[in-house]
Each structure stands twice: as C-alpha cells, then as structure tokens.
Amino acid sequence: MSVWTWLTLGGAAVLALAVVAELRRRLQTSAPGRRFFRHPTAALGLFVLAFFVAIALAAPVVAPYPPYYQIDIAHPNRPPSAQFLLGTDPFSRDVWSRLVYGARVSLGIGALATLVAVTVGTAVGAVSGYFRRWVDTTLMRLVDVGLAMPRIFVLLMAVALWEHIALWALVLLIGLTGWFGTSRLVRAEVLSLREREFVAAARALGAGAGRVIFRHVLPNAAAPIIVSGALGIGNMMLLEAGLSFLGLGVPSPAPSWGNMIADGWHRMAVAWWSSTFPGLAISLVVMALNAVGDALRDALDPRREAV
Amino acid sequence: MTPALVDVQGLVKHFPGDRALLGLGRPRAVVRAVDDVSFAIAPGETLGLVGESGCGKSTVGRAILRLIEPDAGRVTIDGQDVVALGARPLRALRRRMQIVFQDPYGSLNPRMTVRQMLAEPLAIHRIASGADAQRRIAALLEEVGLDPSFAQSYAHELSGGQRQRVGIARALSVEPHFLVLDEPVSALDVSIQAQVLNLLAELQRGRRLTYLFIAHDLAVVRHIADHVAVMYLGKIVERAPAPALYAGPRHPYTTSLLSAVPVPDPKAQRQRIVLAGDVPSPAHPPPGCPFHPRCPHPKKDARCRTEPPALREVAPGQLAACHFAEQPL
Amino acid sequence: MTEPLLRVRDLKTYFVTEQGSGTARSVDGVSFEVQPGETLGIVGESGCGKTVTSLSILRLIPEPPGHIRPGSVIEFEGRNLLTLEPRELRAIRGNQIAMIFQEPMTSLNPVFTVGDQIAEAAIVHQGLSRRVARTRAIDMLRLVGIADPEERVDHYPHQMSGGMRQRVMIGMALVCHPKLLIADEPTTALDVTIQAQILELLDRLQAELGMAVMLITHDLGVVAGSADRVAVMYAGQVVEQAPTAALFARPLHPYTEGLLASVPRLDAPPAREHGRLHSIPGQVPAATAWPEGCRFHPRCPYAWERCRAEMPPLLDAGGGGEPGTHTVRCWLLTEPRRRTPHP
Numbered sequence: 001m002s003v004w005t006w007l008t009l010g011g012a013a014v015l016a017l018a019v020v021a022e023l024r025r026r027l028q029t030s031a032p033g034r035r036f037f038r039h040p041t042a043a044l045g046l047f048v049l050a051f052f053v054a055i056a057l058a059a060p061v062v063a064p065y066p067p068y069y070q071i072d073i074a075h076p077n078r079p080p081s082a083q084f085l086l087g088t089d090p091f092s093r094d095v096w097s098r099l100v101y102g103a104r105v106s107l108g109i110g111a112l113a114t115l116v117a118v119t120v121g122t123a124v125g126a127v128s129g130y131f132r133r134w135v136d137t138t139l140m141r142l143v144d145v146g147l148a149m150p151r152i153f154v155l156l157m158a159v160a161l162w163e164h165i166a167l168w169a170l171v172l173l174i175g176l177t178g179w180f181g182t183s184r185l186v187r188a189e190v191l192s193l194r195e196r197e198f199v200a201a202a203r204a205l206g207a208g209a210g211r212v213i214f215r216h217v218l219p220n221a222a223a224p225i226i227v228s229g230a231l232g233i234g235n236m237m238l239l240e241a242g243l244s245f246l247g248l249g250v251p252s253p254a255p256s257w258g259n260m261i262a263d264g265w266h267r268m269a270v271a272w273w274s275s276t277f278p279g280l281a282i283s284l285v286v287m288a289l290n291a292v293g294d295a296l297r298d299a300l301d302p303r304r305e306a307v
Numbered sequence: 308m309t310p311a312l313v314d315v316q317g318l319v320k321h322f323p324g325d326r327a328l329l330g331l332g333r334p335r336a337v338v339r340a341v342d343d344v345s346f347a348i349a350p351g352e353t354l355g356l357v358g359e360s361g362c363g364k365s366t367v368g369r370a371i372l373r374l375i376e377p378d379a380g381r382v383t384i385d386g387q388d389v390v391a392l393g394a395r396p397l398r399a400l401r402r403r404m405q406i407v408f409q410d411p412y413g414s415l416n417p418r419m420t421v422r423q424m425l426a427e428p429l430a431i432h433r434i435a436s437g438a439d440a441q442r443r444i445a446a447l448l449e450e451v452g453l454d455p456s457f458a459q460s461y462a463h464e465l466s467g468g469q470r471q472r473v474g475i476a477r478a479l480s481v482e483p484h485f486l487v488l489d490e491p492v493s494a495l496d497v498s499i500q501a502q503v504l505n506l507l508a509e510l511q512r513g514r515r516l517t518y519l520f521i522a523h524d525l526a527v528v529r530h531i532a533d534h535v536a537v538m539y540l541g542k543i544v545e546r547a548p549a550p551a552l553y554a555g556p557r558h559p560y561t562t563s564l565l566s567a568v569p570v571p572d573p574k575a576q577r578q579r580i581v582l583a584g585d586v587p588s589p590a591h592p593p594p595g596c597p598f599h600p601r602c603p604h605p606k607k608d609a610r611c612r613t614e615p616p617a618l619r620e621v622a623p624g625q626l627a628a629c630h631f632a633e634q635p636l
Numbered sequence: 637m638t639e640p641l642l643r644v645r646d647l648k649t650y651f652v653t654e655q656g657s658g659t660a661r662s663v664d665g666v667s668f669e670v671q672p673g674e675t676l677g678i679v680g681e682s683g684c685g686k687t688v689t690s691l692s693i694l695r696l697i698p699e700p701p702g703h704i705r706p707g708s709v710i711e712f713e714g715r716n717l718l719t720l721e722p723r724e725l726r727a728i729r730g731n732q733i734a735m736i737f738q739e740p741m742t743s744l745n746p747v748f749t750v751g752d753q754i755a756e757a758a759i760v761h762q763g764l765s766r767r768v769a770r771t772r773a774i775d776m777l778r779l780v781g782i783a784d785p786e787e788r789v790d791h792y793p794h795q796m797s798g799g800m801r802q803r804v805m806i807g808m809a810l811v812c813h814p815k816l817l818i819a820d821e822p823t824t825a826l827d828v829t830i831q832a833q834i835l836e837l838l839d840r841l842q843a844e845l846g847m848a849v850m851l852i853t854h855d856l857g858v859v860a861g862s863a864d865r866v867a868v869m870y871a872g873q874v875v876e877q878a879p880t881a882a883l884f885a886r887p888l889h890p891y892t893e894g895l896l897a898s899v900p901r902l903d904a905p906p907a908r909e910h911g912r913l914h915s916i917p918g919q920v921p922a923a924t925a926w927p928e929g930c931r932f933h934p935r936c937p938y939a940w941e942r943c944r945a946e947m948p949p950l951l952d953a954g955g956g957g958e959p960g961t962h963t964v965r966c967w968l969l970t971e972p973r974r975r976t977p978h979p
Contacts, residue, residue, distance in 0.1 A: 031654055197414040200374055201474070205428040205481065206401040215427070219418045359827035360798075466919050467682075496681035497854060501898035501915035508912070523828065526900040530913060553902065567832035569857025571899055573880045581836050582829045585797040 001085050001096070005064040009055070012062060016050035036299035045291035048284055056103035063097035067255050077271035087273035089264050091253075095277055102255035102278065107285070109171055109250075110237035116175025117236070118182055118229045125186025126213050126221075130194055140187070146180035152242075159243060164251040174239055182228050189221035196220075223300035230293035234286040241282050257282050310386075311347035312517045313354075313371070313485055318344045318380035320363075320370050336590045340366040342541035344380075348534075350484075353511070353518040355532030355549065357525055357564070359586050362538040364521045368487040371519070372404055373397060384485060402432055405478035409490035411470035415462035421448070421473055422458040428480045447476040452506055468499035472506070479510070487519045492527060504531060525568050529553055537561050540589055540597040543618060547625035555635065557627035559604045562636040580636070596630070606631045640669035641816055641848050642693070642712050642733075648705035649685075649692045653924060660923035662688040662702075664872035667950075670816065675842065675849040677863030677880070679856060679895075683920040684869040686852045690818050693717065694729055712816070731761040734809035738821040740801035744793040750777070750804045751789035758811050776807035781837055799830035803837065810841065817842075818850045823858065835862055856899055860884060868892050871921060871931035874950065878962040888953050888964040890936045891916070930967070937977040942967050 001009075020043055027033025036042055055062045064085075065071065076092040078084055086095035128139040158173050159165050193199060194217060202216050243249030244258025252259055257278040264274025320341040341363045348354045356364045369375045371382050373389055382389040384404055392400060408414035415424060425444045429435045435443050445455040451472040462470055471491065478486060488507065492500040508531060511518060522528050528535060529549060536546040537560065545558040556562045566580040582601045587593065593600050599611040610630055618628040649663040663685040670676045680686045691697050692704055695717065710717045712733065717725065729735075737743045745753060754776050755769035764772065770789065777785035780803040793801055802822060809817055819838065823831040839862060842849055851863055859866055859880065866883045868876040868891065876889040887893045897914035918935040921927055929946055933939040951969045953962040968975050 034654065197408045197410055198416040200369070201406070201408060201414050201477065202416075202427070204372055204374055204401065204406045205477070206398045206431045207427070208398075211431070215419075216416055220416070359829060468919060496920070497856075497895060498681060498898055498916040499919065501900070501913040502917075504900070505912045505915055524900070525828075526902045529902060530900045530906045549906070563829060565902065567828045568902055569831070569835075569855060569861050570903055571856035571860045571884065571896060571901060572903065573860045573884050575860075575903065579832060579836075581832050583833075585799050586827055586830065 001064050001083060005062060008058065008062045012054040012058060013051055015054050016047050019050045020046045032299040035301075036295050039291070039295040039298065041291035042295035045288035045295070048288035049292065052103050052107060052281070052285055055100050056107055059100045059104055063094075063100040065094040065097040067093065067098045067101040068253050069093060069097075077267055077274070079271070080273055086277045087271070089260070089274040090267050090271065091263065095260070095274055098255040098260055099257070099277060099281060102257045102260055103281070105167070105250055105254065105256040106237055106240060106258070106282070109167065109174070109240045109256075110233045112171045113175040113178065113236040113240070114229055114233045116172060117179040117232060118225060119179075120176065121179035121182025122186050122218070122225055124179070125183035125188075126190050126218060128183065129187040129190025130209065130213055130217065132191075136187075139183075143180045143183050146177075147184075149177075151177050151239075155239070155243060156246075156248065159248045165249070167250065170240065170243075170249060174236055178232070178236065178239075182225070182232070185224050185228055186221060189224055190217055193217045193220055227293055227297040227300065230289060230296055234289040234293075237282065237286060237289075311383075312350040312385055313348040313519065314381075314383040315347070315367075315371060316345050316381045316383075318367060318370060318382065319378045320366050320375060321378055338590045339541045339592060340589055341370060341377075342592075344538070344541075344543055346536050346543065346546060348485075348517055348519060350517055351511070351515050352533040353520050353531055355528035355535040356519060356521045356538060357523065357528055357535060358538035359523055359564075361540070361586055361589050363541040363589065364538050365489055367538075368406065368489045368519060368521050372401075372406055372487060374406070398431075402481040403483050404485040404487070405481060405483040406487040406489060407471075407474050407478050407491045409493055411467045411474065411494060412462075414474050415470055417462055419461070420458065421460050421462075421465075424473065424477055425458070425480055428477065432481055434481065443480070447480055450479070450510070451476045452502075466499075467495050468502060471495060471499075471503055475503075475506070475510070479514070482514075483516070485517045485519070487521070489521045490523070491520075493522065493524065500527070507531065525553075525565060537564065540587060540592050542597060542628065543626075544598065544629070545625075545627045546618070547622075547627075551622070551625050557621050557625060557632045557635045558598075558629045559602050559631075559636050560598050561627075563601075563603065596628075604629075604631055604636060606634065638671060639714070641672045642670040642850070643709070644668050644689075644693065645709040645711075647689065647692060647708040647710065649688050649697060649702060649708075650705060651702045651923075653701075657922075657924045661872055661926065662923050663692060664926070666869070666872070666874050668867050668874060668877060670848050670850055672815065672848055673842075673846050674864045675851055675862055677859035677866040678850065678852045678869060679854065679859050679866055680869035681854055681895075681920060683871075683923065685872040685923075686869050687820055689869075690735065690820050690850065690852055693818065694733060694735060695725060696735075727761070730757045730809075730814075731812045732814050733816045733818065734812070734814040735818040735820065736802075736805045736809050736822050738824050740798060740805050740825070741793065743805055744801055746793055749790050749792055750796070750807075754789075754804065754808045754811055757808060761812050772811060773807070776811050777804070779810070779841070780804070780807045781833075782807075798826055799833060802826060802830075802834055806834075806837065806841070810845065810847075813845055814847060816848045816850065818852070820852045821854070822851075824853065824855070831858075838862065856896060868895075871926055872923065873931065873965060874963075875932065875965045876963070877950070878953070882962050888962070888969070889932075889966050890938055890968070891932050894935075894937075930965075938968060938974055940967075940974060 024037055027036065070092045071088060071094065073092050076088060076090050078088040080087040084094050086099060089095055124139055128136045154177055155173060162169065199212060199216050202212050240249055241258030244256045245262045247262060250256035250259055260278040261275045264271060268275055318341055322338040322340055344367055346354060356367060358364045366375060370377045377390055387400060389400065422444055425447060426440050429440045429443060444458055448455045448457055453469060453472050492503050495503060510516060520528060520531055532549045535549050535552045536543050537558065539560050545556065545561045556565060563580045563582050580603055584601045595612045595614055596616050599607060616628045616630045618626050621627050621632040645667045647663055647666045651660040651662055653660055666689055678686045693710055697704065704718060708718060751770060751773045754773040758764045758769040758772050774785045774789050777788055782788050782800060782803055823834050826834060835858065853859060863880050865879050867874045868889065870891050876892050887896055894916040898916060900913060916935055927934055930943040930948055933943040948965050948967045950963040950965050952959050953964050953969060
C-alpha cells in the first residue's frame with residue numbers, strides 16, 4: 001500500500017461520511033426523513049454502503065494492485081502487513097485489491113438482479129391487482145409455482161448449463177427467480193389502492209388503465225416496493241456469493257467476494273485472511289442493507305403519513 | 308317541457324354475494340344494490356337522492372357514470388345512451404359528466420400537487436397544455452374560492468374544506484354539464500359545509516350545471532335540491548318536488564326519516580317517530596314491501612308483506628311506492 | 637347549588653409536534669362543571685379540543701406527545717383525578733366514570749364475544765364470578781334494547797350492525813352503573829334513524845339510572861334535543877356556556893351565532909329560494925398557531941381592535957339566572973353597541 005492508496009482509502013471513507021451527513025441534513029425537513037435517521041443503525045448502514053460503493057466505483061484508484069496480478073508466486077499467502085493491507089491469497093494476489101474489484105461484481109450483481117426482480121415483480125403484481133379476474137388468477141397461480149420451487153436448486157441446474165457463465169446471464173437468472181414475493185406484495189397494495197377514491201376520480205376524468213396504474217396507483221405503492229428492494233439486495237448478494245463459492249457463479253479469476261472465499265478455503269488453517277475478509281465484507285454489507293431497509297420500512301410506514 | 312339532461316330508466320346493479328364452499332360453490336346471496344331505479348333531471352336543476360347506508364344511492368351515482376358497470380337499464384345523458392357506449396366515445400363523453408366525492412382526504416392523490424391534479428384532465432382530453440393550462444388552473448382555483456398559490460400544495464397541506472374545493476375544481480376542469488355530487492359535504496365541519504354548499508349553488512348558476520346531489524342529510528338536501536328522490540334497499544320509494552316532499556311526504560319511510568332528523572331548536576316538541584329495528588342488509592331484502600318490517604303505518608297489513616308496491620303518482624308530480632300513500636302518516 | 641359531580645378548571649392539554657411547528661395547545665384553559673344527573677352538551681367542530689378534553693378527564697392522553705399541564709384541575713366528587721395513583725384511577729374508569737366512543741367497530745374487540753366484553757368490566761370492578769357476570773351482561777343487553785339477549789350474548793361484534801354495536805358499547809359502559817357517562821360523538825357514525833334510537837335510549841337510561849352525561853358532538857340538533865346545558869368550544873377554549881334553551885334562544889357569542897345560522901335546518905325556508913346559506917368565513921386555525929387576542933377575531937363579523945389585541949375572559953351574560961349561568965367569552969358583552977356587522 002503506497003501513500004497514494006492510503007489517501008484514496010481515507011478519501012473514500014471521508015466521502016462516505018460526507019454523503020451520509022448531507023443526506024441527513026437534507027432529509028431533516030421531511031417527517032419520513034427524520035423517522036429514518038431516528039434509527040442509530042440507519043446512518044451507520046448508510047455509511048457502510050456508501051463506503052463500499054465509493055471504493056467499488058473508484059477501484060482503479062483505490063486498489064494498489066491489479067486484481068489478477070500474481071505478485072510473488074513463490075511466496076503466496078503473505079499475512080496482512082503495511083504493504084498488503086489484507087494479505088495475499090494462495091495465488092499470491094493482493095486480497096485488498098481483489099476485495100475492491102470484487103465489490104464491483106458482488107454489489108453490481110446484487111443491485112442489478114434486484115432491479116430485474118423488482119421490475120418484473122411490480123409489473124406482474126400491478127397487472128394482476130388492477131385487472132383482476134382471469135388475468136389475476138393465471139398470474140397468481142404462476143407466482144404460486146414460483147414461490148414453491150426451491151430456488152437454489154433451480155439456480156444450480158440453470159448455471160450448470162454454462163461452462164463459464166456470463167455475468168449478465170447470472171444477473172438475469174438470479175433476478176428472474178426472485179420476483180415472486182415482490183409481485184404478491186405489489187398485488188396486495190394495488191388491490192387496496194384501486195378502491196381509493198382518487199383512483200375512481202382519475203377514471204371518471206377519463207384516464208386509461210395505463211395512466212391510472214403509472215401515475216396514481218404505483219407512486220402510492222412505492223413504499224413497500226422500495227423496502228422490499230432494499231432488503232432484497234442483501235438476499236441476491238448472498239445468493240451470488242453462494243453460487244460463486246461453489247464455483248458456479250462468477251468464474252475465476254474475476255474476483256467476486258464469493259469466489260474469493262472459495263479460493264482461500266483450503267488454506268484457512270494457515271492463511272485465514274484470504275477467506276475471512278471477503279466473508280466479513282459480505283456480512284457487513286448485508287447487515288448494512290438490512291439496517292437501512294428496516295429503517296426505510298419504518299420511515300415510509302403509510303400509517304404515519306399525516307403530520 | 309325541456310327534455311331531461313339526465314334520464315335514467317330501470318337501472319339495475321347486483322353484486323354477487325359470498326360464495327359457499329371456499330369460493331367454488333354457487334354464490335350464496337345476491338346483493339341487490341340498485342333494483343330498478345328510474346328518474347330524470349331537467350337541465351340546470353338539482354335532484355337530491357337521499358337514503359341511509361346500504362340504500363344504494365352511491366352505487367346509482369357511480370353506475371350512471373359507468374365507474375361501476377350497470378347490469379341493466381338505460382342511462383341517457385345529453386341525448387347519448389351511456390350504457391351502450393364503447394371505450395373511446397365513453398372517454399369523450401366523460402367531459403360532459405363528472406363526479407365529486409365525499410371524502411376530501413381520500414379523493415385526492417397524496418403524491419400529486421394541486422397543479423398536477425388539475426393539469427391531468429386538461430392533458431387527458433387535450434384541452435390545454437403549457438402556459439394555457441397554467442392560466443386555466445389559476446382561473447379554476449379562483450373560481451372555487453382558493454388562492455392560485457395553492458397550486459403547489461400537496462393534499463395533506465390543505466384543510467378538509469380546501470381539499471373539497473380542489474375536488475370540485477378538478478371536476479370542473481373538463482367543463483362538464485352534469486355533476487354527480489356524492490355526499491360532498493358530509494365529511495366537512497358545519498361552518499365549512501355552508502361555504503361549500505354556497506359555492507356549489509353559485510357554480511350551478513354561473514355554469515348552468517345539472518346536479519345529482521347524493522346525501523343522507525335531509526336538511527342539507529332541502530337547501531339545494533329542486534326535486535328529491537328517497538331510496539330504501541335499492542329502490543326509490545318516493546320522488547317529488549322538494550317543497551312538496553318536505554311539506555307533505557307520502558311514504559312512511561320519508562316521514563320517519565324527516566322526523567328523525569334532530570332540529571337545532573329545543574323548543575321544537577315533535578312527535579318523533581323512532582323506527583324499530585336496524586337498517587336491513589341489501590343482501591336479504593324482506594319480501595313484499597322492503598320497508599314493511601319497520602313500517603309504523605297503522606294500516607300495515609298482509610298485502611304489505613307479500614306484494615311489493617309500485618312507484619305510482621299519488622299527487623301531481625309526486626310519486627310514492629306505498630299501498631297506503633293516499634293516507635300518509 | 638349542589639356539589640358538582642365533575643368540576644374541570646383551567647384544563648390545559650398540550651401536544652408536542654414532530655416538526656419544529658412547536659406545541660399544539662389543543663385544550664387551553666377549559667372550565668366547566670357537570671351536576672349529578674344532568675346532561676352537559678359540549679359542542680364544537682373539529683380542532684376545537686372537545687375530544688382531547690374528554691380523554692384528559694380519564695387521563696387517556698398518550699403521555700409522550702401529550703401532557704396535561706400543571707395547574708389543571710379535574711375534580712370528581714371532590715377528588716382530584718390528576719393526582720390519583722394509577723390503581724385508584726383504574727378503580728374509577730369504567731366503574732364510576734365510563735366512556736363511549738364514536739366508532740363502535742374499532743372500539744369493540746373483534747375476537748371476544750360481546751358478552752365477554754360487557755362482563756369484563758363487571759368482573760374487574762365488582763369482583764363478580766364469570767357466571768354472575770354473564771347474567772349481568774344479558775341483563776345489560778336487555779336494558780339497551782337488544783332483542784334475544786340470551787342468544788346475542790355469545791355473538792361477535794362483526795355479526796352485529798352499527799346500531800347494535802353502539803348499544804353494546806353503551807351496555808359495556810353502564811354495567812357498573814357509573815355516575816358519569818362521557819359520550820364522545822356517540823351517534824355521528826350512525827344512520828339518522830338509528831341515531832334517533834340511540835338518543836332515545838340514552839335519555840331513557842339516564843332517567844332510569846340517574847346518571848350524568850357529558851355529550852360531546854358537533855351536531856347542534858342532537859344537543860338541542862338531549863342536553864340540559866351546553867358549552868360551546870372553539871380553538872381550545874369554552875366560548876359560551878348556557879342552559880340549552882337560553883343558548884338557542886339568545887346565542888351571544890358570534891361563533892355560536894354563526895354556527896346556528898349556518899346549519900341547514902328542516903324548519904327554515906330553503907336557501908334555494910333565498911340566496912345563500914349563512915356561513916362563517918375562513919377556517920379553524922391550527923392548534924400550533926392560535927391567533928393573538930380573541931381566537932375567533934379573524935372570522936368574526938364584529939371584531940374591532942380590542943378583539944385583536946386582548947383575549948376576553950369568560951364574562952357573565954346575566955339573563956336572569958344565578959350569576960355564572962350564561963357566560964360568554966366575548967368583548968361584545970362590555971360594548972353591546974358594536975354588535976353590528978361590518979359592511
């Protein structure tokens with residue numbers, strides 16, 4: 001670790017702090033904003049997330065070594081030191097650098113898969129809840145099947161079809177097997193919202209189904225969707241980590257926190273740092289996501305909308 | 308006689324009740340929410356539609372506008388048969404007929420500003436956009452008694468009376484001829500009720516609007532209606548010009564309803580008719596005359612239990628559905 | 637004059653709001669008395685503080701956002717309710733002072749039978765056994781006019797109509813024969829024919845049980861028919877207090893005057909023929925920002941400088957009765973000639 005990389009690391013931490021402070025300041029004026037920050041873990045979680053996102057985005061600048069670079073093949077498994085912040089792995093690659101680049105992959109896949117899941121789930125739930133009757137029945141039977149299937153096994157079977165799975169395919173697979181719960185949630189919200197008088201008013205004014213759904217129903221259903229999304233990213237990340245750990249997800253040598261754990265697995269007894277730090281990173285981020293999601297759920301609780 | 312602007316003939320709306328056997332069996336009971344309702348409203352006039360909860364008055368209002376699909380009947384608005392219209396012409400017709408809801412808190416989208424709410428109908432019907440739309444919005448707000456600066460407010464920043472005015476402005480934005488007012492003042496405080504009622508009366512005069520005023524409060528209806536129709540269990544039981552109805556009701560339910568309204572005068576010693584029993588559920592209407600179980604008429608007899616009375620003219624312009632309408636209470 | 641059953645003096649209940657909008661002074665110096673056996677009507681629109689007043693009496697105000705200010709006095713049969721231990725207070729609630737609410741569906745527990753709920757008060761306060769309490773419950777159901785009480789006692793709230801649920805609630809409130817019944821908008825959510833039934837029931841029960849009733853409502857018609865005395869509330873204060881007949885015959889406060897004039901009435905000529913309904917301009921101010929001086933002055937047709945600067949105290953309006961019978965919070969009492977509306 002050179003002076004420069006220490007500086008960039010510090011810079012990322014400071015940036016994360018600044019982001020949290022600014023958010024807090026801006027949200028003071030709204031009741032949900034204040035409710036959000038009343039949770040002590042919310043700000044902490046935001047900081048952790050902001051920090052990891054920062055180092056992921058600035059990976060080329062923050063990481064002291066390129067992720068595939070095998071520094072000294074003769075002497076792998078160097079313990080954490082001033083030169084190698086988190087040590088080197090059995091292939092003599094800098095764990096910290098791979099962690100930083102791995103953040104891009106793990107966070108990216110988690111976020112994108114969630115985006116896929118939330119989009120599909122919202123669409124299905126909205127259509128189902130708004131149009132009801134046979135559309136609803138058919139779609140919900142589909143969702144029932146989807147919820148009943150063992151997700152891990154389906155994923156395992158699907159990825160087994162690829163030798164080296166492309167990242168976009170991984171995102172789609174994880175996303176498309178994970179939208180069923182969201183669709184139920186959205187359907188429930190839409191079912192109740194469609195009976196509200198402002199929806200009837202929009203229809204009386206001549207609004208078509210599309211306008212009613214997009215401008216009236218969905219914006220008012222946003223809260224549970226957002227919360228389920230925030231909590232869902234953690235799930236998606238764990239899934240990706242699990243698949244990668246098994247060697248079925250992100251293919252080596254591209255770093256992902258999951259396959260980093262796998263890489264260091266056999267040397268755990270003597271070189272604990274290779275597997276432990278990626279594991280810690282996953283845990284930290286997932287906990288942060290849960291804390292933020294929880295605080296969001298409380299902040300956006302519609303029962304407290306007045307005042 | 309000028310042709311009626313709104314002509315409703317034989318309107319029917321039934322809701323299927325719960326199904327037996329966890330949703331797989333035959334429907335248990337049919338809720339006859341609206342059971343053969345007919346009336347007409349002349350242009351520029353107000354028909355007050357009164358009744359207690361479960362009588363079907365709100366369903367009538369929504370069925371006329373096809374917010375709920377009627378099961379049978381003809382609804383003619385401005386010469387056009389509303390029930391048979393396809394989606395496209397129906398949307399065009401929506402400019403002529405609008406609705407104002409009861410709940411000022413539920414009828415406005417919590418996520419939209421007043422400006423957005425008023426701009427939407429202008430956009431849907433391509434009436435105006437851009438600066439022209441903004442001008443119209445400001446004019447509408449002034450017309451309903453709100454300062455144009457309210458355009459940037461959200462619903463939760465407004466009081467009940469202000470929200471109701473926004474609801475009225477929204478309905479007026481498409482320049483309708485006919486307004487269904489579904490209990491527009493029931494959720495407002497007394498002092499605000501009077502303000503909004505005055506506003507509605509002014510708007511009617513200024514824009515030559517025709518109103519269907521749905522309410523449960525007979526005292527309120529008295530001050531705004533030209534004709535009154537009283538509903539009970541999905542049927543109209545009495546219909547008359549307002550002065551005639553209030554001076555001499557012909558149906559025992561109307562009489563009981565009028566006598567039950569508390570009058571703010573401690574000196575008014577009235578013989579209050581207190582009906583026994585509850586307002587019946589429209590899922591299980593009694594046989595014969597729907598009112599007979601609670602009817603206090605001294606001449607009530609077996610015919611009332613078996614034969615539903617027809618709505619017939621018992622005095623010029625005054626109709627009642629009672630076997631003994633000639634001998635009112 | 638007999639010792640009042642309930643004496644409220646200078647009651648102040650404030651709420652802390654979330655935003656920086658400050659404190660909501662929902663009840664700001666309210667005083668009144670309820671004599672044994674009489675019905676006091678408390679009339680006001682939303683935001684006037686009448687519900688908070690009734691909840692304060694039984695100390696049902698949630699303490700974190702709300703608190704009853706020191707200096708407030710609530711005396712029941714001479715005892716200050718605000719200084720009682722929780723145990724002593726619980727012995728009074730449901731037993732000597734009972735309360736019924738506006739929404740019978742949400743005030744009744746949906747998972748218990750109505751019989752259980754009525755019996756609960758009897759068991760807790762009078763130590764009756766379950767069997768005896770059940771008989772009491774059946775008696776109460778009969779008393780409040782529910783047919784087939786032996787069957788109905790095992791029904792759940794959802795099996796009953798709105799009117800019947802309200803009767804059940806009245807039964808629950810009266811099972812221990814309280815001396816004071818606080819009825820907070822008991823008929824507002826009911827149809828008008830059912831409202832007539834419930835009001836008649838309350839009248840009958842009051843006569844039979846000899847209890848006092850505090851009837852809180854926004855409906856002047858209800859108060860005219862049921863109350864012996866009326867207190868009109870506006871913006872957290874009592875603005876006029878008088879025997880019912882006097883209040884309706886000679887409303888002295890401009891707010892009372894305006895309210896009475898703007899209620900659509902069956903016994904007045906319809907506005908349709910005569911132009912407009914009278915209305916009070918403006919709207920109720922927010923509890924966090926009461927106007928300076930007299931709180932009604934922004935909406936008052938007679939207001940002058942003194943009204944804008946100084947809050948009037950409750951002044952005696954005389955009117956032939958004992959002093960204090962008819963009180964009004966208005967400067968017009970000192971300068972009656974100003975009672976001409978501004979052009």
